[in-house]
Amino acid sequence: MKAFYAQEQKRHDPKAFLSSGAAQPNPERPERVERLLAGAASAGCTIERPRNHGLGPVSAVHTPEYLDFLEHIFDRWQRIDGASAEVIPNIHPIARNGSYPASAVGQAGYHIADTACPISGETWQSALWSAWSAAEAAETVMAGAPAAYALCRPPGHHAFADVAGGFCFINNSAVAAQILRRNAARVAILDVDLHHGNGTQGIFYARPDVLTVSLHADPVRFYPFFWGHADERGEGPGLGYNFNLQLPRKSADAAFLETLEIAFQRIRAFSPDALVVALGLDAFEGDPFGGLSVTTPGFSRIGEAIARLGLPSVIVQEGGYLCDALGDNLTAFLTGFGGKAR
Ligand SMILES: [Zn+2]
Numbered sequence: 001m002k003a004f005y006a007q008e009q010k011r012h013d014p015k016a017f018l019s020s021g022a023a024q025p026n027p028e029r030p031e032r033v034e035r036l037l038a039g040a041a042s043a044g045c046t047i048e049r050p051r052n053h054g055l056g057p058v059s060a061v062h063t064p065e066y067l068d069f070l071e072h073i074f075d076r077w078q079r080i081d082g083a084s085a086e087v088i089p090n091i092h093p094i095a096r097n098g099s100y101p102a103s104a105v106g107q108a109g110y111h112i113a114d115t116a117c118p119i120s121g122e123t124w125q126s127a128l129w130s131a132w133s134a135a136e137a138a139e140t141v142m143a144g145a146p147a148a149y150a151l152c153r154p155p156g157h158h159a160f161a162d163v164a165g166g167f168c169f170i171n172n173s174a175v176a177a178q179i180l181r182r183n184a185a186r187v188a189i190l191d192v193d194l195h196h197g198n199g200t201q202g203i204f205y206a207r208p209d210v211l212t213v214s215l216h217a218d219p220v221r222f223y224p225f226f227w228g229h230a231d232e233r234g235e236g237p238g239l240g241y242n243f244n245l246q247l248p249r250k251s252a253d254a255a256f257l258e259t260l261e262i263a264f265q266r267i268r269a270f271s272p273d274a275l276v277v278a279l280g281l282d283a284f285e286g287d288p289f290g291g292l293s294v295t296t297p298g299f300s301r302i303g304e305a306i307a308r309l310g311l312p313s314v315i316v317q318e319g320g321y322l323c324d325a326l327g328d329n330l331t332a333f334l335t336g337f338g339g340k341a342r
Contacts, residue, residue, distance in 0.1 A: 001334065002140055003045035004133040005037065005151035012126035012154055014118040014167075015086060026118065027288055027321045028154060028167035036151050036317060039330030045149055050129070050136035057135045058128065061174040061203050065100070066162035069111050070169060071124050076104040086118035113158075113165030127154050127169035134172035137314045138179035141274065147313040147338060150176065155318045157197035157278050158224065166195065166224065167319070173278040174203045176314045177210050184273035188213065188311075190263060192302060193280020193318040194291045196228025196244065200278065206238040211270045213263045215256070217283075217291035218246035241270075249291060253298035256283065260305055267309060275311040281320025281329045288321045299329045303336025313337075 010033045014026040040047060059067060077087045089108040101107055112119075130152045137150035150172065157173055158166030177187045189204070191197035191214040204210040219228035234242040243266050245259050267275070285293040294302070306313070315337070320326055 001043070001045050001147050001149055001338065002137070002145065003040045003047045003149040003151055004050045004136045005033070005047055006049050006129040006133060008129040009033065009126050009133070009151075009153050011122035012120065013122065014120070016118070017114075017116040026116065026167075028116070029322055031322060032320070032326065033151070033153050035322070035327040036153070036320075036330055039327030040149060040151060040334065042327065042331040043334035045334065047151075048136075050132040053132045053135040057175050057179055058131050058170055060178045061161060061171055063162040066111055069107055070119070070127065070164070073104060073108060074119050074121050074123065077108070077119075080104060086120050087112075088115055088118050111163055113163050116167050117164040117169065123169065130154055130156070131170040131172050131175045134176040134314070134316050135179055137316070138176040141312045141314050142180060142183050147315060149315045149334060150317060152317045156316070157191060157193060157200045157280075157318045158195070159199040160202040163199070165199065168199060171199050171203055173197070173200050173276050173316045173318070176316055177204075177276045180274040180276065180314065181209065185209070186211070186270060186272045187274050187276065188267045188270055188272040189276045189278060190267065190306065191215070191278035191280070191318070192260075192283065193278055194282035194287065194289055195223050195280065195319060197278055197318075198224045198227035201227060201232065201242055204238065205234055205242060206236040208237050208241050211241050211243070211267065211272060213243045213245070213266055215245045215247060215259050215263060217249055222249070222291055247292060250293050252285070252293040253295055253301065256292065256294050256298065257301060257305060260302065264305075264309060272311060275309060275313045277306055277313055277315045278318045279315050279333060280318040281326060281333070284320070284323065284325060284329055286323045286325055288323060296325050296328050296332050300332040300336035303333040307337045
């Protein structure tokens with residue numbers, strides 16, 4: 001299987017975020033890349049650099065004002081007297097029924113959901129190349145490969161059309177799905193990250209051509225709190241095209257695989273022409289977030305089960321944080337999925 005990654009993706013290096021009000025080291029570390037590259041190589045992947053895809057694939061799923069914000073906010077922020085080294089918002093509109101702010105501080109609060117997304121001078125390029133890795137993987141599958149892996153870092157599934165959040169800036173899974181739509185009438189996105197893919201849900205919420213299915217730790221007491229519940233089913237023409245499956249905290253392999261079968265029923269009924277797997281590895285029992293208890297062999301079984309859908313698949317890296325088994329978990333998933341055979 002081909003894998004895609006560009007070294008620019010490693011430059012984004014956020015320092016901190018707030019967790020339950022306390023400043024903590026930001027877990028979305030550049031070192032994640034080394035573990036994931038090793039994991040992909042162990043699964044037999046050849047790692048290639050994506051081409052520059054321009055803004056087209058990104059602007060297909062994000063608003064122009066948001067992309068303009070992401071590209072320029074760091075420089076604007078630096079002109080504020082006494083501003084922090086990274087862009088971190090401290091005020092947010094609680095609803096979108098007011099005016100779009102002109103100031104850098106106001107726009108930061110408008111476009112960034114939480115403190116997990118500090119923006120430095122490197123962030124825009126890292127996020128763009130991460131999206132281009134997803135774009136290249138999607139084009140590879142469109143050209144006939146049965147599957148491709150995009151080592152997307154920063155991750156993407158918490159990014160809405162015009163909001164960053166949860167370590168995510170550009171929604172790489174959405175970028176891949178939208179590219180697949182050029183050839184595929186229907187595309188399904190299956191999100192197996194520990195956290196609900198709220199940004200992906202938001203981008204496709206009113207659309208019947210992209211089915212979004214997410215399995216995740218129950219958001220009743222877990223990020224992203226406001227989304228990921230069973231009664232979020234889509235809206236307008238998209239009603240019935242969004243499906244959320246919640247797992248109790250600390251659920252292990254058996255419960256995860258059982259719930260995955262429910263997701264598959266919905267995906268088969270949609271009869272998609274292609275699949276995007278939003279692959280978070282943070283459901284792992286040893287992940288620092290500690291939400292679920294999937295094992296390393298469990299990721300292999302999850303990969304096997306998804307491959308049995310028999311769909312052309314773009315596998316997009318989402319979460320999964322520094323722990324000894326991070327690379328092994330990717331190897332397990334990709335090997336289970338088909339690894340060397342593909
Ligand atoms: Zn996650």
